Amino acid sequence: MADNLFGGKNSGRTLAGKQKVxxxxxxxxxxxxxxxxxxxxxxxxxxxxxxYRSRAAYKLVELDEKFHILRGKKAVVDLGVAPGGWAQVVRRQQPKAAIVGIDLLPVDPLEGVILLEMDFMHDSAPDRLIAELGTAPDLILSDMAANTVGHKQTDHLRTMGLVEAAVDFAIKVLVPGGDFVAKVFAGGTDPAMLSILKTNFTTVKHAKPPASRKGSVEWYVIAQGKKG
Known part of the structure; x- marks a missing residue:
């Protein structure tokens, strides 16, 4: 795993005035x-x-501040969109962009965002996403994570299976120059997946934004500049 590109250990949290329940x-x-x-x-x-619908919105805000992920984007796919925080950030940063989100969970309507309540792993999902978007995306975001079963290794493998599917989707449909961001676990992408990303993108980095909880094992892989 690469060092945290945000640097330091400050997570923006404070113990001052801590409330007890x-x-x-x-x-x-x-x-x-x-x-x-x-x-x-x-x-x-x-x-x-x-x-914002969730604190997770600030993970994307901070990743964008560091990597300029949203700059100039016109067509965005949000995988694992519920409850909609990331889509809200995209809408606020790029109000004219087309946005399609997909999730197994229902999501309350978001102005300017097409929401699909279905399994991304279903065979029809990739084509449906592109059809609803109306064009090839220049950004794919994935905050997907598998439902945990309480077994660390199993949970890791299930989530990485979703990441692998998202990587495959991104490589197939992103326009040249497009970007891909996905949640992974501590340890980052496995060597084979990392090799695939480096083959297909100009730059590939890992980062843990300050908004990610201190005890969380999640990191993000940021692949930018899809090669033609």
Whole structure:
């Protein structure tokens, strides 16, 4: 895994004024910890204040600040779009871009975004995405992760299977010069996948944006400049 290109260990979090949550009679210790973390998460508070559907929006905001992913983009596919935070960022940064998102979960309507409630792994999904977009994309975003089963190795393999499918899709449909961003786990892309990306893109880097929780194993691979 490459060093974090954002540098440093500051995640933008503070312990000042930390709120404690009492364990309610019907609330488990785990749910209490989750609620306490949410109440004390500055990204959650910022998302509420700025109208984003999830704190995850800031992962894309920070990746864009570092790599200029959204600059000049006109046609975007958002894989794993729910609840819609990344699509909101794209819409705000590039209001004229065509955007199509897909997810197994239902997503409340987003102005200017076509939403497909279906499995990206279904054989018909790639063609449906391009048909709805109306053109070849110049950016593919993937924040997909498989539902966890509690077994670390199995969860990793399931999520990397989604990443592999997204990589294959990106290589097939991206216009020359297009970019691809995908969530991976600590350790990054495996050597074979990394080789494929480096063969098909001008630059390939890994990064962990500050908005990614400190204890999370997620990283992002950023492949830019799709070769013709």
């Amino acid at each position: 009492k364990t309610a009679k019907r609330r488990t210790a785990g749910s209490t910890r989750w609620l306490e973390r949410q109440l004390n998460d500055p990204y959650v508070k910022r998302a509420h204040g700025e109208g």
